[in-house]
Amino acid sequence: MKNIFQALPEDLSAEVFEAIAESNTVKIERIVSQGHTTPTDEWYDQDCQEWVIVLQGEAALTFESGDTVHLTPGCYLNIAAHQRHRVTWTDPTQVTIWLAVHY
Numbered sequence: 758m759k760n761i762f763q764a765l766p767e768d769l770s771a772e773v774f775e776a777i778a779e780s781n782t783v784k785i786e787r788i789v790s791q792g793h794t795t796p797t798d799e800w801y802d803q804d805c806q807e808w809v810i811v812l813q814g815e816a817a818l819t820f821e822s823g824d825t826v827h828l829t830p831g832c833y834l835n836i837a838a839h840q841r842h843r844v845t846w847t848d849p850t851q852v853t854i855w856l857a858v859h860y
Contacts, residue, residue: 761856762812765789765852769790771793774786783858783859784858784860785856786856786857786859787855787856788854789855790853791852791853793847795843795844801842801843803859805859807835807836807859808858810828810855811828811832812854812855813853815846815847816847817844817845817846818842819842
């Protein structure tokens with residue numbers, strides 16, 4: 758048994774993506790952030806849908822449409838395939854733990 762809140766990476770100089778489980782059609786990952794953002798000239802443009810929830814900390818996602826969503830613990834959303842988005846803010850004062858399901 759493992760705990761999503763334990764064994765956090767010590768080196769958070771970069772955002773950390775850890776696969777928890779995956780198959781040919783689904784990938785579940787823990788993402789650990791602290792003050793990280795997507796570079797301003799880059800967008801996530803994924804071939805699959807992504808369901809994401811913030812379990813701890815806070816973050817903001819901005820979509821190519823200009824809409825921004827602020828996520829606090831318990832907030833989740835589904836991001837459609839090829840819906841371009843970027844992480845524009847994660848709390849620099851605490852660790853943000855996300856759970857993402859790519860399907």
